Amino acid sequence: MAILSKIREKTFALILIIGLALFSFVIGDAFNNNGGGAKVNTIGEVNGEDISREEFANLVEAYKANTGSSSNTQAMNYAWNQMVSDKIYNDQLEKAGVVVGEEDVWNSIISLPFFNQNPQFQNEGGLFDAERAKEYIANMKDDAIGAAPGTAPYNAWQNWLRTEADIRQNLKRTAYNNLVGAGLSASLKEGENDYSFNNNKVTSKFVYVPYTSIADSLIVITDAEKNAYIKENAKKYQVEASRDINYVSFNVVASEEDKNAIKETVASFIEDDENYGIKGLKNSTNAQEFLDESKSDLPNDTSFKFQNATPAVIADDIFNGKEGDVFGPYEHNGFFKISKINAFKQMPDSVKSRHIIIPFAGTNRSTSTLTKEAAKKKADSVYNLVRRSSTKFAEVADEINTDGTKGKGGDIGWVTKAQAFSPNFDIDFAEYLFNNKKGTVKVVETKFGFHVIKIDDQTTYQKAVQLTTLAREITPSEQTESEFYLEAETFASDIANGDDVYTLVKDKGYVLAPAIGLKILDEYVPGIGGNQRPIVNWTFNSETSVGDVRRFDVERGYVVAVLAAKTPKGLVPAANVITEIRPILVNRKKAELIADKMNGSTLEEIASSAGTNVRTAASVTLASPTISGVGAEPSIVGAMMGAKEGEVHNNIAGAKGVFAIQVTSVEEAPALPNYDVARTRIQNSLKLRTNQIFNSLKSAYEIEDYRGETY
Missing domain, CATH: 3.10.50 (Chitinase A; domain 3)
Known part of the structure; x- marks a missing residue:
């Protein structure tokens, strides 16, 4: 079952493409004939414009290849959002008469330093040559034709396509946001009004009856009222199916019988098998050959481990043992194991290093167009330049690096042995760090490209052990x-x-x-x-x-x-949001009951009828809408700001109760020489809402999502 699960995960991209083809073939006639359901070659629609199934599948596959660790849903959501936003921005730009063409994309690409400073694309005079760059891209495309996914030519071309797509998408977003942003401005008068509204101080008398004056048990909320409220706020309570x-x-x-049988099998590999002439672990001299013949469920681990990284059940015995000693069978992490000491070694626990990275086409997380040969030549040149000078090393690292070490002289910092040999760290980089001495500088190839690495410092050396371990998984x-x-x-x-x-x-x-x-x-x-x-x-x-x-x-x-x-799909059932809407509906009913007893034309009459007193809120501002003795009441303070002096306003529902108010005085904020700061703040606030702009646009489009009918 575990194997089947892994097969399903690994073959998702293939299943996706095959599934799309079969789906289109099998049900094509049905869709074409009856006109219902999803269209054959589309994964969705934006205002009636199709989103191509084939393009969607390719984008999903490319995203998974580039990230390496995303789930199927993450990849599909990324591709969907990308393609929907493309349709929306294209439509908006077309309506506005703005076109993002191939020339715009090309000009953006050649303005990137990693591209226009690439020696491959420079002429004899050291200047950027666009024709050389175009020729290189054309060759990269030709090399990718027929190349298998995962190969260097395939990855290089996919990285290039992703770079082009990202740049095109950014240009569209930027063009549209700039277009909209040009109209998002504020006048000095708006700045003045905003300043005054937030800083004027108002003093008001008020009558306040809290919602807590009526017990919740007295309020009955019917299903009809819950459903009516949800319909009133339909936009907020829309849900997917x-x-x-x-x-x-x-x-x-595994049962105890299963475990005992596995343990006995593992134990049988300690001594030689005289019947078949096979050496056991104790007398074996070739670790890899022994593990292959015994069909170990874990690969040969040749790394050296400190005692704290050795299975606790045998750690003390191993570090008190000698080369050739065999231990086990012992149970560890779901396996029965036997281990033999190959060698001991003194190693540092942590290493401090710095690097200069030169990626090439097809390496992980790289958009480089350098060939592997050109990258190696450049790495060797950098090595000769920096190997004897820490100052020069730092200068070149800050000039060349594009990762998080840029601006830090290439400094990676301290890395523990456990971190270095974890799945998250490159094994070639780790091997170099922990198998060389302080001060060593060398060119090392990893899956990210060529690195010039310098070991700056190391912690005190400790005893580490290398084991040969045969493992059998404990399975039922x-x-x-x-x-x-x-x-x-x-x-x-x-x-x-x-x-x-x-x-x-x-x-x-x-x-x-x-x-x-x-x-x-x-x-x-x-x-x-x-x-x-x-x-x-x-x-x-x-x-x-x-x-x-x-x-x-x-x-x-x-x-x-x-x-x-x-x-x-539609409005959420009331039962699913009852804890959210019930307090709102309860307070609404309480407000009606409270309003019935807040009668009179003056605050004194209203207070008398409600059985409470007239109170005063002094120097309240909208910037801090808190009423002493009540708490935060922004809507009530807003009402005070908008009320005329002397007028009585009754039955205003607030956050904590029902109010009647009468403004007694307004203290205007001191005038400023100019209101440019307030105006700029408003304008900047508007221009930062690009995400809200897109969401508003999206809500105005009719978007049909057919993904659920295929996957």
Whole structure:
């Protein structure tokens, strides 16, 4: 099951493309004939304009290749958002008569330092030659034709396409935002008004009856009122279609009998097998050959480890042992293992270093157009220039580097051995740092390009050990898996035959877990490891009804899921947001009840009828809309600012209660020589809202998303 899960993850890009092709082929006639549902070759629409399935699939694949660690959903969401925003910006720019052409993109590219300063694109006089650059790009495209994904030519071309696309997208956004920003200005009079409105001080008498004066238990909120409120605020309470499930996990684990059998098998590899003439670990002289013949479940680890990185169960024995000693079998991290001491070595725990990086086309996170040969030649030249001078090293690093060490003289800082040999660190870089002495400078090739690395400092050397370790994963036997399968299948069958799921769970001692609000494109179900698209797809299948049950194979065993609820696209059910809307509706009703007893034409009459007193709020400002003895009340302070002196305003609902107010005086803020600061603040605030501008644009478009019908 674990293997199948990994295969599913690794082949997503292939499945995506094949799935799109099959989907189009199989149902093409149906869509073409009846005119309903998603179009054959589109993954969505923006105002009726198609978003190409093929372009979408290519962008998903490119994003996953570039990031290397994104999930399928992240890649699809990135591609979708990118293509939707492209359509919207293209439409807006077309309406405005603004065109971002290929020449604009090219001019932006050749203005980038990494491009126009590349020696490959310079003529004999050291000046940028556009024709050389165009020829290089054309050759890169030719090399990529027919190249397999993951190869250097393929990666180089995909990186280039991504760079072009990003630049084009940025140009569109910038052009549109600049266009809109030109109209987002503020006058000095607006600055003056804003300054006065926020800094004028008002003193007002008021009557205040808090909502807490009426017990919540006296207020009844009907379902009709809840639904009416949601309809009043329909834009806020729109939701995607979702599904709720309850599920029971059957995690298949090895029995004690299984574990004992695995332990005995591992122990059998310590001594020689005389029947087959195979050397055991104790007498083996070739670690890799031994592990291959014994079919170890973990690869040969030739690194040296400190005692704290050695399995605790044998660490003390190993560091008190000698070369050739064998330990185990012992259980560690889900495996039974035997280990042999190959060698001891003194190593530093941490290394401080700096580097200069020269990437080339096809290396990770690189948009470089240098060939590998040209990059190596440049790295060697840099090495000869900086190897004897720390000052020169720092100067060149700040000039060349484009990563986080730029401006720091290439300083990487201290790296512990554990960090260096973790999956997040490049192994070639790590090997160099911990196998060379302080002061060493060398050119090292990694997956990021060529580095000129200088070791600045090292901590005190400690004893480390190199082991040969044979490992067998502790996995359940076929018999154990069959028993779990039968248990899960029986549970699902009992529910399907009408037994109550809650009664069954209680009787069998199972744990029933909920997964609420699954969306149509989700790939993970909370509490269940791995990609669970099959479960999500099942919940959204038109033939699956509430109460239906199904067993699924998952990475760790089986899951039996029951569809608990379906929420259609549209307004959210009141029950889902009751904790949010009930206090609002309760206070609304309380405000009506309070208003009935706040009668009179003067504050004194109103206070008398409400059984309270007239109070005073002195020198209140909108910049700090707090009323003494009440708390923050921005809407009430706003009402005070807008009221005329002497006028009585009754039944104003605030955040904490109902008010009647009467402004007694207004103290205007001191006049300023000019209001340019206030005007500039307003203008800058408007121009920083580019994200809001796009969201506003997006809400005005009709966007159809068909992804859920394919994946």
